[in-house]
Amino acid sequence: MNILVTGGAGYIGSHVVIELLDSGYDVTVLDDLSLGFEENVDRRAEFIEGNILNEQDLETALSIQPDAVIHLGAWKAAGESMIYPEKYTYNNIVATLKLLIAMSKAGVSKIIFSSTAAVYGYPEYLPVDELHRIDPINYYGYTKMAIEENLKWYSKLKGISFVSLRYFNAAGYDAQSRVVKMERNSQNLLPIVMEIASGKRDILEIFGSDYDTPDGTCIRDYIHVSDLASAHLKAYNFLNQCGDNLIVNLGTGDGHSVLDVVKKTVEVTKHQIPYKFVDRRVGDPESLTTSFSLAKKVLNWSPVHSELRYIIGTMWNILQPKTNLLHPEIESS
Numbered sequence: 001m002n003i004l005v006t007g008g009a010g011y012i013g014s015h016v017v018i019e020l021l022d023s024g025y026d027v028t029v030l031d032d033l034s035l036g037f038e039e040n041v042d043r044r045a046e047f048i049e050g051n052i053l054n055e056q057d058l059e060t061a062l063s064i065q066p067d068a069v070i071h072l073g074a075w076k077a078a079g080e081s082m083i084y085p086e087k088y089t090y091n092n093i094v095a096t097l098k099l100l101i102a103m104s105k106a107g108v109s110k111i112i113f114s115s116t117a118a119v120y121g122y123p124e125y126l127p128v129d130e131l132h133r134i135d136p137i138n139y140y141g142y143t144k145m146a147i148e149e150n151l152k153w154y155s156k157l158k159g160i161s162f163v164s165l166r167y168f169n170a171a172g173y174d175a176q177s178r179v180v181k182m183e184r185n186s187q188n189l190l191p192i193v194m195e196i197a198s199g200k201r202d203i204l205e206i207f208g209s210d211y212d213t214p215d216g217t218c219i220r221d222y223i224h225v226s227d228l229a230s231a232h233l234k235a236y237n238f239l240n241q242c243g244d245n246l247i248v249n250l251g252t253g254d255g256h257s258v259l260d261v262v263k264k265t266v267e268v269t270k271h272q273i274p275y276k277f278v279d280r281r282v283g284d285p286e287s288l289t290t291s292f293s294l295a296k297k298v299l300n301w302s303p304v305h306s307e308l309r310y311i312i313g314t315m316w317n318i319l320q321p322k323t324n325l326l327h328p329e330i331e332s333s
């Protein structure tokens with residue numbers, strides 16, 4: 001069984017590749033290394049450096065006749081998508097449409113797509129489930145919504161079956177440190193807090209201190225990247241067994257505030273995290289958590305690595321490999 005993973009040199013993709021290889025699949029990665037690292041692609045996988053927007057690169061990658069495509073290659077910075085939407089039109093919408101066209105030409109009929117909680121916009125109720133209204137408030141979220149709509153059409157018209165995985169906040173790293181390089185320019189809270197703990201940044205800016213949450217800071221649902229990776233495998237099995245389409249949320253159902261993350265990081269790393277409060281950011285909901293009951297029911301998936309302490313421990317392990325390889329928090333999960 002060969003699986004093509006686009007964006008397999010990226011943060012989540014490199015973990016998905018490890019999960020597939022460990023489970024006995026052959027894996028081919030297509031990544032242009034614009035944000036990923038070749039060092040993060042497990043050597044057991046075949047690596048093709050190429051761009052999804054380039055039809056020749058797509059043809060080369062699909063010539064292996066993969067059993068399925070796992071499509072992670074995209075941009076993901078919501079703020080940037082509001083300033084430079086055209087970048088996201090090309091790389092997220094046009095590139096995925098080219099991929100779908102190339103797949104139908106090559107006779108590849110299964111795709112697992114990386115979608116996002118950003119398709120929901122402001123939550124009307126919590127935890128957000130798959131029946132929640134779709135109303136993205138940034139262009140990034142819109143690009144994912146647009147692809148989900150196209151997946152439905154390509155399924156109807158071209159027989160491509162799909163699972164769209166709507167990730168909440170991915171965090172953590174492979175506990176065996178097989179992914180060696182941390183994400184480039186991450187805008188997410190946990191990588192920033194880790195950079196402060198390791199002395200690469202000075203201070204954390206917390207956007208808003210007066211939200212209607214127990215400590216006044218925003219709450220998010222952090223899901224360990226290895227849990228996300230295992231969901232891709234289950235999604236692949238689902239496509240093989242059922243052949244139906246599926247759109248499903250991936251999160252833990254638990255929320256952690258910004259200050260919870262800061263406190264837990266100090267506890268795990270034994271380093272201070274200086275912070276200051278600044279104005280709220282436009283478009284930040286105060287709380288965003290999901291229910292994983294559909295994923296449990298349909299995919300038989302539930303998160304097992306997503307305790308906050310463990311997430312932070314696995315990130316710290318990458319930054320401080322010598323001192324923390326035997327970190328007790330990591331071994332406990």
Ligand SMILES: NC(=O)c1ccc[n+]([C@@H]2O[C@H](COP(=O)([O-])OP(=O)(O)OC[C@H]3O[C@@H](n4cnc5c(N)ncnc54)[C@H](O)[C@@H]3O)[C@@H](O)[C@H]2O)c1
Pocket residue numbers: 006007008009010011012013030031032033034035036037050051052053071072073074075076091095114115116117166167168169170171183
């Ligand atoms: N990280 C999260 O919390 C999160 C949450 C929801 C959804 N997602 C989605 O998951 C996917 C992976 O996210 P990530 O966090 O691993 O990001 P990432 O930036 O680390 O990985 C994306 C990878 O895709 C590659 N890539 C981008 N455009 C490409 C193109 N045109 N051709 C070939 N390769 C290309 C990059 O080089 C990079 O290796 C994205 O689609 C993102 O929208 C991520």
